[in-house]
Amino acid sequence: MKRRELLLASVPALAAAALPSWSAAQPAYPGSPVKVLVGFPPGTATDIGVRAVVDQMARRLGQPFIVDNRPGAGSNIAAKAVATAPPDGYTVFAITIANIINAAFPVPNAVDPLKDFKPITLIGNVPNVLVVHPSLKVTTVAELIALAKAKPGSLAFASSGVGTSPHLSGELFARMADVKMVHVPYKGSTPAVTDLLGGQVQLMFSPASTVLPHVRANKLVALAVTSPRRTSSAPELHTLDESGLKGFDTSVWMGLMAPAQTPASVIGTLRTAAHAALDSSELQAIYKAQAIDVLKTSDEELSRFLQSEGARWSKFIQQTGIKPE
Template sequence: MKRRELLAAVPALAAAVLPSWTAAQPAYPASPVKVLVGFPPGTATDVAVRAVSEQMARRLGQPFIVDNKPGAGSNIAAKAVATAQPDGYTVFAITIANVINAAFPGANAVDPLKEFKPITLIGNVPNVLVVHPSLKVANVAELIALAKARPGSLAYASSGIGTSPHLSGEQFALMADVKMVHVPYKGSTPAVTDLLGGQVQLMFAPASTVLPHVRANKLVALAVTSPRRTSGAPDLPTLDELGLKGFDTSVWMGLVAPAQTPSSVIGKLRTAAHAALDSSELQAIYKAQAIDVLKTSDEEMSRFLRSEAARWSKFVQHTGIKPE
């Protein structure tokens, strides 16, 4: 075959070969999907993600393997996913911690707006304002009055500098115009342990972490930090209801994939996740852990992430909080 004839034949050859090659590609997912969580097992995020992942696996016919990689406010897991192959086989459990991490000037954190493609939000668990019984306050008004009468004498625990419980305390102090001492811990477990022992007087902590201690009368719950009351503790008022208008530091969580993941793959993951969130089995697990169901489109989640990033960037700049 002459060179000119060979060149002329290339398009036809490509057309003949391409359909068979395309047809040979396996439908997604053809192998297990890994879901990275930036917090230890047993946390609210871990519980929510495992419940969703189990249901998604049933619907998509492949295992969804939850891999806990705690550290650096979940930034270690975030970086692992941001740099993974964008093929839909590595997914990240994004939370409020990731937009807070990125809000610190000069932070070596993953930019959740640029490095991920949204799948869907999956849940929200409010922080609960709890106090040690020895403080002898029955409501938020009494706590504020006590803090004003004894400025700088009340200590509040958190799971670390820059975490949602920490910023809950900072926002409370700012809006209530009180001075308190922040005592950071390396995680919620040691923080709650010292709160139960009376070494610190109060804490903002995820509902699933502290409500069992409230029910056992070891801690006193005063309010939740979400805009609306939570189904897990419907009798607890919101701080917004109690006069701290706009107070919201609830711990939201969702699923994202590397930024270049194909939209068709994202769509399959979203459809499976939404079906999971609609299941009565998952909703029972959520209710037991005081987690409220969230469900969003890609555009709704994108708008939400942009709003959260702007809100926390402004707050960090205003308060001058420095990362660990």
């Protein structure tokens, strides 16, 4: 080949070598703090569970993960803020069963967890616990069902609001046990538990972390957990499935999601850091103290889980005719 031809042939290669590749030009992720929106107040089970994970993630990724609590509308305020945020990995959402339940109601402009977010991983599960006031004098699920059937409509169950997991737990229990109870909604778990302790209502399905201290102080009686498996925080408690209500499951699960168009590489970085955090003995000790069971999933597993949960609760809400507040 002549010298001129050699020079011409080398021009494209020389030009390519002189320009940095696109990937090399991009700053490493994360290059600045990451905001994590939680749709519930500080101190709730979701808030505690998310903080424990993201604190560990921050150590591994070298950037602060800042928890931003934006309670309201059953976590929809926080969900909408993340769904419309730039899909760059710097805004993350703490999804819970509340968001799947919200999406099951026919509400205009509601956030669709399956379309508006990209899954990172589940991080934990807090079973609801069926607790009763000691004045009922019942110690088993069978005894409670027998009492409810003997006195239809006389038992009142508290919840943290219409459409919440504690509310739907009570409705599902009544349906599966074929009993009639009165629902008394409150604006949050704290006032609901306060009235339960005072005997104004007789029972409640509440996150374990909220009511187990009262059970251990003999102020409430725990009958069963609503998860498919017994919880490590109270392994002596039977599940409702074991107690005769086959397939009963209203666990308060939580996970991490990002805006729908977030790059796969960023999702992978976040998932790897979250799974490492969930494997740490420090986090597992925090979770055990708060009655949270560790969960880990791939993006595919979380997508299938959300689809299954969405179909289950949509069907239940249609069957019962429950309306949002």
